Amino acid sequence: MNDFELYQPTYYVFGKGKQSRVGELVRRFGATKVLLHYGGGSVVRSGLLDQVRNFLNEETIPFVELGGVVPNPRGGLVYEGIRLCREKGIDFILSIGGGSAIDSGKAIAVGTCYDGDFWDLWSGKVIPTGGLKHGCILTLPATGSEGSNSAVIMLEEGMIKRGLSCDFNRPAFSILNPELTYTLPKYQTACGIVDMMAHVLERYFTNTTDVDLTDRMSEAVLQAIIKAGPVAMEDPTDYEARAALMWSGTVAHNGILGVGRQEDWASHNIEHELSALYDLAHGAGLAVVFPNWMRYVVDKHVARFAQYAVRVWNCEMDFTDPRNTALEGIDRTRSFFKSLGMPLSFEDFGGKEEDIPMMTSKARSDAEGLLGAFERLTKEDISNIYHMCCE
Amino acid sequence: MNDFELYQPTYYVFGKGKQSRVGELVRRFGATKVLLHYGGGSVVRSGLLDQVRNFLNEETIPFVELGGVVPNPRGGLVYEGIRLCREKGIDFILSIGGGSAIDSGKAIAVGTCYDGDFWDLWSGKVIPTGGLKHGCILTLPATGSEGSNSAVIMLEEGMIKRGLSCDFNRPAFSILNPELTYTLPKYQTACGIVDMMAHVLERYFTNTTDVDLTDRMSEAVLQAIIKAGPVAMEDPTDYEARAALMWSGTVAHNGILGVGRQEDWASHNIEHELSALYDLAHGAGLAVVFPNWMRYVVDKHVARFAQYAVRVWNCEMDFTDPRNTALEGIDRTRSFFKSLGMPLSFEDFGGKEEDIPMMTSKARSDAEGLLGAFERLTKEDISNIYHMCCE
Numbered sequence: 001m002n003d004f005e006l007y008q009p010t011y012y013v014f015g016k017g018k019q020s021r022v023g024e025l026v027r028r029f030g031a032t033k034v035l036l037h038y039g040g041g042s043v044v045r046s047g048l049l050d051q052v053r054n055f056l057n058e059e060t061i062p063f064v065e066l067g068g069v070v071p072n073p074r075g076g077l078v079y080e081g082i083r084l085c086r087e088k089g090i091d092f093i094l095s096i097g098g099g100s101a102i103d104s105g106k107a108i109a110v111g112t113c114y115d116g117d118f119w120d121l122w123s124g125k126v127i128p129t130g131g132l133k134h135g136c137i138l139t140l141p142a143t144g145s146e147g148s149n150s151a152v153i154m155l156e157e158g159m160i161k162r163g164l165s166c167d168f169n170r171p172a173f174s175i176l177n178p179e180l181t182y183t184l185p186k187y188q189t190a191c192g193i194v195d196m197m198a199h200v201l202e203r204y205f206t207n208t209t210d211v212d213l214t215d216r217m218s219e220a221v222l223q224a225i226i227k228a229g230p231v232a233m234e235d236p237t238d239y240e241a242r243a244a245l246m247w248s249g250t251v252a253h254n255g256i257l258g259v260g261r262q263e264d265w266a267s268h269n270i271e272h273e274l275s276a277l278y279d280l281a282h283g284a285g286l287a288v289v290f291p292n293w294m295r296y297v298v299d300k301h302v303a304r305f306a307q308y309a310v311r312v313w314n315c316e317m318d319f320t321d322p323r324n325t326a327l328e329g330i331d332r333t334r335s336f337f338k339s340l341g342m343p344l345s346f347e348d349f350g351g352k353e354e355d356i357p358m359m360t361s362k363a364r365s366d367a368e369g370l371l372g373a374f375e376r377l378t379k380e381d382i383s384n385i386y387h388m389c390c391e
Numbered sequence: 392m393n394d395f396e397l398y399q400p401t402y403y404v405f406g407k408g409k410q411s412r413v414g415e416l417v418r419r420f421g422a423t424k425v426l427l428h429y430g431g432g433s434v435v436r437s438g439l440l441d442q443v444r445n446f447l448n449e450e451t452i453p454f455v456e457l458g459g460v461v462p463n464p465r466g467g468l469v470y471e472g473i474r475l476c477r478e479k480g481i482d483f484i485l486s487i488g489g490g491s492a493i494d495s496g497k498a499i500a501v502g503t504c505y506d507g508d509f510w511d512l513w514s515g516k517v518i519p520t521g522g523l524k525h526g527c528i529l530t531l532p533a534t535g536s537e538g539s540n541s542a543v544i545m546l547e548e549g550m551i552k553r554g555l556s557c558d559f560n561r562p563a564f565s566i567l568n569p570e571l572t573y574t575l576p577k578y579q580t581a582c583g584i585v586d587m588m589a590h591v592l593e594r595y596f597t598n599t600t601d602v603d604l605t606d607r608m609s610e611a612v613l614q615a616i617i618k619a620g621p622v623a624m625e626d627p628t629d630y631e632a633r634a635a636l637m638w639s640g641t642v643a644h645n646g647i648l649g650v651g652r653q654e655d656w657a658s659h660n661i662e663h664e665l666s667a668l669y670d671l672a673h674g675a676g677l678a679v680v681f682p683n684w685m686r687y688v689v690d691k692h693v694a695r696f697a698q699y700a701v702r703v704w705n706c707e708m709d710f711t712d713p714r715n716t717a718l719e720g721i722d723r724t725r726s727f728f729k730s731l732g733m734p735l736s737f738e739d740f741g742g743k744e745e746d747i748p749m750m751t752s753k754a755r756s757d758a759e760g761l762l763g764a765f766e767r768l769t770k771e772d773i774s775n776i777y778h779m780c781c782e
Binding site: 001003012014016209210244247 | 393
């Protein structure tokens with residue numbers, strides 16, 4: 001087990017109707033003026049936005065609104081939010097929505113406390129030293145942003161998608177009401193399921209030894225998602241399945257499963273280029289990339305993939321040839337994503353093989369020019385994985 | 392799944408030599424004058440106390456010392472600590488040791504901010520509304536106090552042991568260095584293992600339905616403890632086993648395994664009377680009580696105990712008569728505790744059958760005169776369980 005630090009200060013309020021607690025929570029964390037931040041669409045149609053306005057008004061908490069967040073949230077709106085916060089003396093960001101609204105809110109919160117261009121922080125040029133407090137009401141369990149220290153923003157110029165992880169990105173509070181997810185389209189529910197599974201898997205595939213505790217906890221979360229996911233797909237108003245998914249999504253990414261172990265994140269970064277270029281939902285892109293990444297690296301890591309297959313998918317262990325078991329686990333993963341209606345290849349979402357060189361060149365890599373930790377991928381490896389996604 | 396709130400603001404710093412971070416962490420959480428709180432014995436002998444004094448001096452953080460915490464920490468020292476904090480203008484409690492030192496430090500921290508008798512808070516008469524900040528350096532993984540919102544104190548008058556749970560009991564930071572546990576006697580290591588398993592089990596045995604996620608996470612933590620425990624017993628300097636136990640003890644009791652589910656806590660309360668009367672280590676008392684509580688309630692909850700047996704102990708499911716499987720899981724629990732050298736009956740630690748009426752009458756019960764949630768125990772039930780402990 002590696003040394004680690006873990007800081008998860010988010011106050012979680014989970015359950016039916018809990019959005020009514022928003023005024024009290026905003027006050028608790030010292031807000032005097034709030035930026036109400038959201039996308040549009042379902043948050044407006046469902047009446048949730050109006051509810052929240054009323055709750056804030058009841059507590060006489062002044063607020064300014066900034067809607068218009070889109071999936072793969074854009075830098076442009078972050079700049080606008082930062083300007084608004086400074087002009088209006090806002091000291092708390094309240095995001096309503098899924099990961100996009102929350103991530104955008106985080107970037108505004110952290111960016112407001114930085115004198116220069118906020119992209120300096122997201123591009124890794126400057127390390128943030130502060131941030132406004134922020135909280136959220138979650139409507140789409142997927143990214144885990146409601147409990148995580150990370151936020152992903154896309155800069156329109158060059159369609160560059162980058163994530164920043166820092167303690168200032170941790171929400172002060174998160175309101176999690178599974179009922180708010182009843183109206184999610186099946187496609188978004190499915191994307192969320194894949195995304196939260198991917199957050200566990202990015203931590204699960206590690207070379208760190210003696211991580212039995214977090215291995216088993218990760219397997220537990222994966223099994224719970226695999227059980228609840230199809231139930232929620234079948235009956236979108238099944239409270240228990242929605243609740244299991246919502247909390248799984250938070251646990252998957254709030255840090256508890258990654259402590260003391262090297263994490264990978266190659267698949268996420270390979271996927272980022274898909275969603276940036278095709279404006280594809282992140283979860284859908286991950287359904288394409290992750291199983292192909294698995295197939296690309298499995299032969300060097302048969303034991304770990306066999307453990308994954310046996311413990312997560314209840315595959316029978318082939319003691320004579322564990323590779324068979326390893327491959328079966330990968331197949332089960334693919335089949336599960338397919339059963340959710342997710343794309344599995346470029347063809348399924350309209351990706352183009354000729355874009356691979358550009359995506360490969362744009363894909364993030366570290367100082368050594370490599371990506372990932374479980375397997376250190378060269379640009380050639382990344383290109384090969386994109387090509388496997390075309391098969 | 393039940394509605395829940397979860398707040399775990401503790402900043403964890405985990406790994407080799409991390410006690411060197413103490414000065415920086417104390418500063419980070421705003422301390423201007425520290426109460427250095429500890430027991431004696433190993434913390435002194437190991438040189439850890441001297442190290443911490445030096446680290447605080449290097450950061451020029453003024454501190455006052457209060458040693459003398461004993462197992463089952465006493466109210467008398469809490470009163471002394473509160474007086475000291477007020478007289479000296481102390482604003483941060485730094486505890487070094489196991490659960491006793493940490494719990495005593497929590498009671499001082501919360502008690503200092505209450506005008507009346509701190510026992511009003513622990514006896515449940517008054518709800519706390521504030522507390523000094525506090526942190527710890529853990530030397531004995533067991534109680535989970537380093538991450539929990541609870542603290543147990545024993546009042547000398549009447550030898551009454553009571554726990555209080557509230558957010559002010561959450562440490563601001565906890566330093567977890569597994570190396571500091573190398574010198575623990577086998578008996579204390581074993582008591583810690585039982586205690587942390589009991590913290591999971593008190594949450595695991597629930598009547599709340601649709602708690603698959605936390606069920607599986609609890610099973611994961613139990614399996615990790617069962618794997619690491621014997622390794623640490625065999626080789627006290629096995630870093631990985633010590634690390635697994637240390638973090639398991641924290642996760643077992645910091646709240647993450649109990650969210651959304653009714654918890655039980657009957658066995659803990661039944662045990663409290665044993666450790667209060669015989670000054671028995673809490674973990675040793677739990678090794679006696681818990682399997683007997685299991686045997687007492689199993690017939691009404693065969694399915695859950697069978698799940699426990701199969702998933703935690705890898706027992707084979709007896710589909711024809713699941714009760715056999717349920718009982719095997721309980722036997723495996725008992726055998727495991729025995730293999731650690733723990734007592735299993737009154738005889739093993741010198742308990743007396745004639746004390747049962749007194750312990751039964753003193754054992755905590757709720758407004759309805761009952762104890763526990765999984766099974767609601769009457770005084771007669773409690774007495775019966777004590778008698779089973781004599782067999």
